[in-house]
Amino acid sequence: MSTSMSPSSDTIFQKGGPGRRAFVCPELDVPAADAETLLPARFRRLEPARLPEVSEPEIVRHYVGISKRNFDLDSGFYPLGSCTMKHNPRLHERVAALPGHARLHPLQDPERAQGALQLMWNLQEALAEIAGLPHVSLQPSAGSHGELAGVMLTRAFHEDRGQRRHKVLTPDTAHGTNPATVTMAGLEVVKLATDAAGGIDVDDLRAKADADVACLMLTNPNTLGLFDQNIEQIAALVHGVGATLYYDGANLNAVIGISRPGDMGFDIVHFNLHKSFTQPHGGGGPGSGPIAVSERIAAFLPTPLVVRREVGAHGAENGASLSGARFDLDYGSAGGAGSRSIGRLRGFHGNYGCLVRAYAYIRSLGAEGLRDVSETAVLNANYLLARLAQLGVAEHLPLAYGELCMHEFVLSGGPMKRALQIQTLDLAKRLLDFGFHPPTVYFPLLVEEALMVEPTETETKETLDAFAEALAAILAEAAEQGPEVARGAPYTTPVRRLDEVAAAKRPVIRQALT
Amino acid sequence: MTRYTATTADDLAEMLDAIGVDSIGELFERQVPPGVRLSRPLALAPGMPEQDVFAHLRDLAARNVSADDEVSFLGAGMYDHYVPALIDMLMERSEFLTPYTPYQPEISQGGLQVMFEYQTAICELTALPVSNASVYEGPSAAAAAAYMAKLHNGRSRLVVSAAMHPHTIQTLRTYAHGYGMEVVEVPMRGTHAGLDAGTTELEAWRAAIDSDTSAAFFAQPNFYGAVEDADALSAAAKAAGAADPVRADGDDRAPLVVCQVDPITLGVLRAPGECGVDVAVGEGQPLGNRLDFGGPSLGLFAAREVYLRRMPGRIAGETVDVDGKRGFVLTLQTREQHIRRERATSNICTSQALNALGAVVYLAWLGREGIVELGELLLARTHYARRQLTAIDGVHALHERPVVREFALRLDADVATVRARCARAGVNPGVDIQALTGREQDRGGLLVAITERRTRADIDRLRDVLAAAVAAEREAVPA
Numbered sequence: 001m002s003t004s005m006s007p008s009s010d011t012i013f014q015k016g017g018p019g020r021r022a023f024v025c026p027e028l029d030v031p032a033a034d035a036e037t038l039l040p041a042r043f044r045r046l047e048p049a050r051l052p053e054v055s056e057p058e059i060v061r062h063y064v065g066i067s068k069r070n071f072d073l074d075s076g077f078y079p080l081g082s083c084t085m086k087h088n089p090r091l092h093e094r095v096a097a098l099p100g101h102a103r104l105h106p107l108q109d110p111e112r113a114q115g116a117l118q119l120m121w122n123l124q125e126a127l128a129e130i131a132g133l134p135h136v137s138l139q140p141s142a143g144s145h146g147e148l149a150g151v152m153l154t155r156a157f158h159e160d161r162g163q164r165r166h167k168v169l170t171p172d173t174a175h176g177t178n179p180a181t182v183t184m185a186g187l188e189v190v191k192l193a194t195d196a197a198g199g200i201d202v203d204d205l206r207a208k209a210d211a212d213v214a215c216l217m218l219t220n221p222n223t224l225g226l227f228d229q230n231i232e233q234i235a236a237l238v239h240g241v242g243a244t245l246y247y248d249g250a251n252l253n254a255v256i257g258i259s260r261p262g263d264m265g266f267d268i269v270h271f272n273l274h275k276s277f278t279q280p281h282g283g284g285g286p287g288s289g290p291i292a293v294s295e296r297i298a299a300f301l302p303t304p305l306v307v308r309r310e311v312g313a314h315g316a317e318n319g320a321s322l323s324g325a326r327f328d329l330d331y332g333s334a335g336g337a338g339s340r341s342i343g344r345l346r347g348f349h350g351n352y353g354c355l356v357r358a359y360a361y362i363r364s365l366g367a368e369g370l371r372d373v374s375e376t377a378v379l380n381a382n383y384l385l386a387r388l389a390q391l392g393v394a395e396h397l398p399l400a401y402g403e404l405c406m407h408e409f410v411l412s413g414g415p416m417k418r419a420l421q422i423q424t425l426d427l428a429k430r431l432l433d434f435g436f437h438p439p440t441v442y443f444p445l446l447v448e449e450a451l452m453v454e455p456t457e458t459e460t461k462e463t464l465d466a467f468a469e470a471l472a473a474i475l476a477e478a479a480e481q482g483p484e485v486a487r488g489a490p491y492t493t494p495v496r497r498l499d500e501v502a503a504a505k506r507p508v509i510r511q512a513l514t
Numbered sequence: 515m516t517r518y519t520a521t522t523a524d525d526l527a528e529m530l531d532a533i534g535v536d537s538i539g540e541l542f543e544r545q546v547p548p549g550v551r552l553s554r555p556l557a558l559a560p561g562m563p564e565q566d567v568f569a570h571l572r573d574l575a576a577r578n579v580s581a582d583d584e585v586s587f588l589g590a591g592m593y594d595h596y597v598p599a600l601i602d603m604l605m606e607r608s609e610f611l612t613p614y615t616p617y618q619p620e621i622s623q624g625g626l627q628v629m630f631e632y633q634t635a636i637c638e639l640t641a642l643p644v645s646n647a648s649v650y651e652g653p654s655a656a657a658a659a660a661y662m663a664k665l666h667n668g669r670s671r672l673v674v675s676a677a678m679h680p681h682t683i684q685t686l687r688t689y690a691h692g693y694g695m696e697v698v699e700v701p702m703r704g705t706h707a708g709l710d711a712g713t714t715e716l717e718a719w720r721a722a723i724d725s726d727t728s729a730a731f732f733a734q735p736n737f738y739g740a741v742e743d744a745d746a747l748s749a750a751a752k753a754a755g756a757a758d759p760v761r762a763d764g765d766d767r768a769p770l771v772v773c774q775v776d777p778i779t780l781g782v783l784r785a786p787g788e789c790g791v792d793v794a795v796g797e798g799q800p801l802g803n804r805l806d807f808g809g810p811s812l813g814l815f816a817a818r819e820v821y822l823r824r825m826p827g828r829i830a831g832e833t834v835d836v837d838g839k840r841g842f843v844l845t846l847q848t849r850e851q852h853i854r855r856e857r858a859t860s861n862i863c864t865s866q867a868l869n870a871l872g873a874v875v876y877l878a879w880l881g882r883e884g885i886v887e888l889g890e891l892l893l894a895r896t897h898y899a900r901r902q903l904t905a906i907d908g909v910h911a912l913h914e915r916p917v918v919r920e921f922a923l924r925l926d927a928d929v930a931t932v933r934a935r936c937a938r939a940g941v942n943p944g945v946d947i948q949a950l951t952g953r954e955q956d957r958g959g960l961l962v963a964i965t966e967r968r969t970r971a972d973i974d975r976l977r978d979v980l981a982a983a984v985a986a987e988r989e990a991v992p993a
Contacts, residue, residue, distance in 0.1 A: 009623065009840040011631050012878050022598075023884035025891055029970040030898035038893040039782060039916050043741050046788050049638040049780065051885060052878040059878050060600055063628075063871075067609035070624035074608035083614050087518050091564050093606060096806075099582040100575025106808030107588050107945050108579060112937070115577030116807050129557050141650035141809065144851070144863045152692055180851035180861035184661060185692040189856040227545045257556045258542055264550045278518075282868025283625035284615035284828060285648075286810030302688070343688035347591055347653040347681040347797065348808025360571055366561030369516040375538045376519045382541055383529040390532065404533075404545055432621055440617075443852070460520040461529060493620040495841040500619075503833035503845040507822065509644060510634035 009495075012062050013511040016054035050513045069494040070283070071437055077463050081408045081440035081452025082175070082223060084253055084275035089364070092279070092357035101356050106348035110328045116352065117327030120306040123359045124290075130252075130370070131269045131292035132262025135337045137301045138290045138350040143250060144177040145345060146270025146289030147217075149302055151185040152342045153268055153293065154215040154244045156300040160340060165214035165243065171200055173223045173444040175250060187214055194446060198401030199228040202237070209241045219248040220264065221255070221406035223444045223452070225381065235265025244268060244297070252276045253456075254378060254407035257371030267294045277358035288354035298337040302345050304329035305338050376457035377407040380464060384455050385409050387468040396420060396475050400447040407456075413449030420478040424449040426486035427474055433492045434470040516561070579942075581805065585972050586942040589920050589963020590737070590950060591652060591679055592808065593800045595778065596967055598879050601802045601872050610871055615828070615864060619843045620835075625867060626842035629830035632874040636816050639780045639877070639885075640794040641787025645816040646827035647865040648873075652774070652797025653682040655813030657689035658826045658860060659772045659793045660729055662817075665824050665859060667767040669728035670695050673751075675714040677702040677736035680951045682774060686731070698722050702738070704955065705912065705924075712740035712913025712922065716750060723754035723769060729793075730755070733774040734783065738922040738947075739961065740915035741783065744773065748790030766820070777801050777814060777873075779918040781880075781889030786816070793817045802876025803869050812866035812873060823849060826860030828867075888966060892919040896964045899973045903962065906981040908988055912959055922947060923960045927987040932960075935983035936976075943980050 035041075054062070071078075078085035096102060104116055124136040140146035151168065158165045168182040171192045179189040190208055193201040199222070209216075216238045221227045228234065238245050247266040253276040261269045273288040274281060281287075293301060307330040329349070332338030365373065382404055388394055388411075396416035399409055413424035428438035428451075440452040455464055478486050490496060515521055521529070526538075535541055542551070562570070581594040588594070604610060609624060616622030616629075629647040636645035649655045660672050672690055674683055676699045683699065690697045700719045705711045714732055723730055730751040735741050748771045755769035773786045775796040786794035799811035817825060823846060831845030851858040880888060900921045904911045912922035925932055929946045936943045947959030964973070 009627060009842070011627065011634065012874070013631065013634055021881045021884060022879045023881055023888070025884065025887040026966050026969070028891060028894055030894050030973075033894060033897055038890075038897050039741070039918065042745075043784055043916060045780065045782055045784050047641065047785075048882060049641075049785070049885060051635060051638060051880065051882045053882050054878055056600060056879070059875065060603075062878075063604050063610075063875060064607070066624040066627050067604075067607050068624065069622075069627070070609040070613055071618070071621035072609045073612035073614075078614065080614055080617070085614060088612055089518065089564075091568060093611075095568060095571035095575075097602075098572060098575040099580050100578040101571075101580075102804045102806055103580040103582050103594070104578045104807040105581060105586060105588040105594065105805050105942075106592055107590055107950070108807075108942075109933075109937075112579040113807065115574035118577070119571075119574050126558055132552075141654065142862075142864055144861045145650060145654070148692070148861060152688070155692070176850075176852035176855050176858070177861050177863050179856035180854070180858040183856045183858070184689075184861050186694045227547075229547060232547060232549050255546070258552060259546050259550050260552055263552065280611040280868070281614045282866075283610060283613045283622070283628070283871070284867035285864035286866050286869060287864055288810070342691070344681060344684040345654065345688055346651055346685055346809075347679070351809035352807035353804070353810050356571065360567050363559065363570060364561055364564065364567050365516055365518075367556040367558040369561040370556065370558070372516050372519065375542075376515075376521055378541050379521065379526070379529060379533075379538050382533045382535075386529075386532040386534070404541060406545060428618070429620070432618065437621070438618060458518050458520075461525045490620050494623050495620055495835040495839050496837055498619050498835045498841045498843050499833045500843050500845070503831040503843050504848070507829075507845055508832040509630070509822075509829055509845070510637045511631070513634075513638070 011511045012052045012054060013513060015062055016052055016058055018053055020053045020055050022054060022056040022059055076435055077459060077467055078437040079439050079453050079455050080437060081454040082250055084454060084456060086278050086456040087458035088278055088280040092360050095360050096353050096356045114327055117306050119359055120355060121308050121327050123355055124306060126362050127271060127290055128292055130256055132260030133269060133292040133294050135298040135301060136290055136292045137305060138355055139302045139345055140289035140291060141346055141351055142287035143270055143272040143289045144181065146291045147177055147181040148185060149291050149345055150246050150268040150270055151181050151187060153297050153300045155185060155187065156342045157244060157297055158214055165212055167213045169208060169213060169216040172446050174217060175219065175223065175248060178217045178248060197229065198224045198226040199230055200234055202230050202233060205234060205237055209237050211241060213241055213243040215244045215246050217246040217248060219251050221251045224401050224410045225405040225408040226402050227406055231264050239265065250275060251407065254374055256374045257367060258374055267297050273354050273358040277361045279354050279357050286351055286354060288351040299340045300342050301338045302343065303331045303338040303341045304349065373457050380455045380457055380459060381405050381407050381409055384453065384464045384468060387465060388471065391468055391472040393471050393475060397451065408452060408454035410444065410447050411451040412447050413451055417449055420475065421483040422478050422486040424451055426489065429497065430474045430486040430489035431470060432490040436467055436470055584940050584942050585975060587944040587962045587976060588942055590945040590961050591797050592805055593963055593965050594805060594967055595800050595965045597802055597804060601875050604875055605868055605872055610868060616844060619841065623841060626830045628871050628874060630832065630842050632870045633830065635874050635877045636814055639777055640816040641785035642794055642816040643819045644822045646825050646829050648798065648870040649813035649815050649827045649862055650866065651809055651811050651813045653685035655795035655815050656682050656731060656772065656774055657685050658815065659795050660686060660689060660695065661693055661860060662821060662824050662826065663729035663770040664693055664695060666770065666821065667728055669726050671726045671728060672697045673700060673722045673727050673730040675700050675732040677714050677738060678731060678733040678774060679737045695728065709914050712738045712915045713742050714747060716746055719747060720750045720754045723751050725755060725757060727755040727769040729770040729772050731772045735776060735779060735918055738912060739917045739920035740913050744784060744789040779889060781885035782893060783918060798873050801873035803872045810866060810869055812869040824859050826862045828865040891966055892964060895973065896921060899962065899964050902973060902977045903980060906977065906984060908984045920961060920963045923962060924958045925960055925984055927984050929958060929960055932983045932987050935986060936979050939979045941976055941979040943976055
C-alpha cells in the first residue's frame with residue numbers, strides 16, 4: 001500500500017474500486033423519456049469506457065502525491081537553455097482566473113466582449129512596438145504554430161506575386177521546429193553553415209541565396225547565445241534576392257527594448273509569449289505564439305484580427321465601450337491586413353488565457369522594466385559564464401563560441417569527456433542530485449557534447465554562484481573519484497536512469513485495464 | 515531592478531567586475547551592431563504596481579459578459595461545463611504549473627505519469643488503442659491528422675463533411691495548402707431530406723472518395739448537433755477509397771477515416787473505435803477546462819495502432835529504471851522535430867500538458883458511471899429543450915436527427931436581432947449559425963447548447979424569452 005509520503009507509480013486506474021465515485025450528477029429535472037427516443041440503440045456506445053472509480057479524496061491524494069515526483073521552477077533553478085524558465089508571477093494566474101476572462105465564451109458577441117478585445121488589441125500594439133513591425137496576429141497556439149503561420153505567410157506572399165519559391169534557408173544551429181515547419185508548409189530546407197564566430201557563414205549564404213529562396217529563418221541571438229554581427233549584411237543579401245526574413249522569437253527576451261527584429265530587417269516574427277513574457281509552462285504547454293509582420297506581409301495574416309474602430313454617429317450601445325473606441329474582430333474586410341488571408345490556423349481567437357498573462361506582465365513592467373529584463377538576463381548569463389571561468393570549470397567545459405554571450409551560452413563537454421571520461425549526459429544527471437535542473441543538453445547539434453545554459457533574469461547572484469559551484473564540484477568529484485559516480489547518477493530522485501530504448505522498442509503507452 | 519529581479523547595486527558591481535566590463539551597456543555595445551540598436555525607449559505605458567495591474571485587468575474583465583453574467587446557451591465547440599474545484603487546485607500546484615516539458619524523466623515522473631494516465635483515459639473514451647499526450651486544440655488536431663494521413667498513404671485529397679465545424683474546415687484548408695493537398699467538401703442534406711436532414715450526404719460522400727483520397731473527415735455529433743451514421747460513413751469511405759489494386763505487401767493504404775468527437779458525449783454515444791474510425795480528434799475543452807475566450811485548451815488525438823509511429827506530438831511511455839522500478843519517459847521521440855528535423859512527423863513541440871491534466875482529473879472525477887450519467891442527463895435535457903423551443907411559433911427544428919447536447923433551430927426572424935432581444939433579458943440563446951459559417955443556407959439558424967449547468971428552469975426561461983423575442987421581431991418586421 002502506498003502512502004502520500006512515498007507516492008508510488010500506480011496510476012489512477014489502479015486505485016479505487018467498483019462503485020467508488022467523486023461525481024454526483026445533478027438531478028433529472030425534465031420529464032424522463034425512453035432511451036430509444038433519446039438516442040436509438042444503434043448510436044449508443046457498446047462497451048463502457050473503463051474510467052477510474054475513485055472518491056474525491058483519493059483523486060486529491062493521488063495527484064498531489066505524483067506532483068511531488070516533479071521538479072518545478074517554483075522549487076529550484078531551471079537553466080534550460082532556449083526555454084527561458086523565468087519566474088511566473090502568481091498575479092497572472094489570479095487575473096486570468098477572473099470569471100470575466102475565464103468564463104467568457106469565444107463566440108460571445110464582440111460588443112459583449114469589449115474587455116477581452118481591448119486587451120487583445122492593447123497586446124497587439126505592445127507586441128508591434130516591441131518587434132518594430134506594424135501588424136500582429138495573436139492566433140498561433142505556440143512558437144511552432146507561429147512558425148508555421150510565418151512560413152505560410154511567406155509562401156502566400158510569393159505566390160501572390162506569381163512566384164513559386166521553394167527553398168527556405170535555415171542555419172545549422174536552428175531549433176528543430178524550423179526545418180520541421182518548412183516541410184509541413186510544403187517548402188524545402190536548405191542548411192546554412194555557421195562561421196567561426198558562431199554566426200551565419202555569409203559566404204555560404206551568398207552562394208545559396210538565389211531566386212528560388214523564399215525565406216531565411218533566423219534566431220537572433222541564435223541558439224549559441226550570440227547576436228549575429230553580420231545581421232545587416234544578411235538582411236540585405238536576403239532581401240536582395242526577393243526573399244523574406246523570418247525571426248524565430250525564442251530568444252527575443254535577450255533584446256527587448258534594445259534591438260527590434262523589424263529594425264534588423266525581419267518581415268515576420270513569432271513571439272513565444274510563454275518564454276519572453278513569462279507563462280507557466282505547465283509541464284509542456286500551453287504556450288502562445290503570436291506573430292508580427294511588416295506591411296508587405298500584412299494582407300496575408302490569419303484572421304480574424306482584432307481591430308479598434310472609432311465610434312461614429314451610432315456609438316456603442318449602453319456605454320459599452322471606453323474612450324470612444326469599439327473593438328471588433330475583423331476578417332480582412334477593409335482590404336488591408338488579412339484581406340488575402342492564408343486562412344485560419346485553429347479554432348476561435350488564440351490562447352486568450354495566455355494573452356491575459358502576457359499583457360499583465362507587459363503592464364507590470366512597462367518599457368523600462370522590459371528593457372531591464374533583457375539587461376539582467378544578459379548580465380546573469382555573462383556573470384555565470386565568468387564564475388565558471390573563475391572556478392576553473394571552463395577548462396573542461398569551454399564556451400563553444402565567442403567570449404561574451406547574450407542571454408544564454410553554450411558550453412562544450414568535449415574536453416570533459418576526454419579528460420574525465422564523463423559525458424554531458426552524466427553531468428546533467430549528477431546535477432539532479434545537487435537539486436538543479438540541468439541545462440539543455442546536446443543542442444545545438446554542431447557543438448560537441450553541448451550544454452546550453454540560460455539562467456534568466458529572475459535568478460539571484462547567490463543562485464548563480466551555487467550552480468557554478470555545483471558544476472565545479474561534479475568535475476572535481478570526477479577528477480578525484482573517477483567517472484563512475486556521475487555515470488551512475490542520479491541517486492536521490494524518485495526513479496533513477498530509465499530505459500528509454502526499451503520504452504521505444506515495445507511501446508506501452510497506456511495502463512493495461514481489466 | 516524590477517519586482518521580479520534581484521540585482522542590487524552591490525551585486526551589479528561584483529558581477530560586472532567578475533565579467534570584466536564596466537557596465538551592462540558595454541555587454542550590448544560589444545555584441546549588438548550599432549545600426550540595429552534601438553536609440554529610444556519603447557513606446558509602452560510605464561510599469562505599474564501589482565495591485566494596479568490587478569485593478570486594470572479586473573476592469574477589463576468587468577467589460578465582458580461571461581457565463582457568470584447571463585444564462586448562456588453558447589456552444590459550437592466550447593461549452594460551459596462545471597469545472598470541479600479540485601481541478602483548479604491541482605492545475606495551480608507549482609509542481610504541475612511551472613515545470614517545462616519533461617526532458618529529464620528522473621525528476622519529471624509526476625508530469626509523465628499524468629500524460630500516461632491521460633493517454634489511457636482518451637484511449638478508453640474513444641475506444642482506440644493509442645493516444646498522444648494532446649495537441650494544441652480541436653481544429654488543428656484535425657489538420658494534424660491530415661498530415662499523418664499524407665505521411666501514411668501519400669495520397670493527395672482530403673474529403674471533408676460540410677457538416678463539420680466551420681473552424682475545422684477552414685483550418686484544414688489552410689494547412690492543406692501547405693501540405694500540397696486538395697480539400698473537397700461533401701454537402702449536408704438539407705431540410706428536404708426529412709429524417710436524414712442535418713447529416714452528411716452519404717451518396718455524395720461515397721462519390722467524393724476515391725483512390726486519391728488520403729483521409730475523410732466527419733464530426734460526431736456534427737456542427738449542427740446531429741448524430742451522424744458513423745458506421746455507414748466509415749464503411750463507405752473504406753470501400754470507396756480502397757487501393758486498386760491492393761498493394762503486394764498487404765499494407766492498408768485506404769483513406770483514413772477521421773472523426774471529430776465531442777468527448778463529453780462519449781459516455782453514451784458510440785465510440786469512434788466502435789464504428790470503424792481510424793483517427794479520433796477533437797476539442798478537449800469540455801473535459802475540465804475553462805472557456806477562456808477560446809483557449810488554451812487541448813486537442814484530442816487517438817488512433818489505431820498502425821499509426822502510432824506517425825503520430826504528432828508528445829507520447830509518454832512506460833519503462834523501468836536501472837533498479838527495475840516502474841517509470842515513465844517521453845517515447846518514440848524519433849518522430850519528433852528536435853531529432854528528425856525536416857523529416858519529423860510534425861513540427862509540434864509541446865503538448866497541452868496542463869490542460870491535459872485538467873482533462874484526466876475531470877475524467878477521474880466523473881468516473882466510469884458518472885460519464886454515462888452525465889451523458890444521459892444531457893440527452894434528456896437537450897431533448898426537452900428541443901421540444902420546448904420547437905413548440906414556439908416561428909421556431910423550427912433545423913433537423914430531426916438524434917442530438918446529445920446541442921441542436922440547431924431555424925427561426926422565422928432575423929437571428930441577430932432576436933439574439934440581441936434575448937440578451938437584454940439576460941439570456942444568450944445560442945450561436946448565430948450563419949454568422950459563423952458564412953453560408954447563405956444557414957440563414958435563420960440558431961445553435962443551442964445544453965450543459966449540466968443549464969437547468970430545466972433555465973431552459974424554460976430560454977423558451978419564454980426566445981418566444982417573446984421571435985414574436986416581437988415578427989411583429990416589427992413582418993415576413
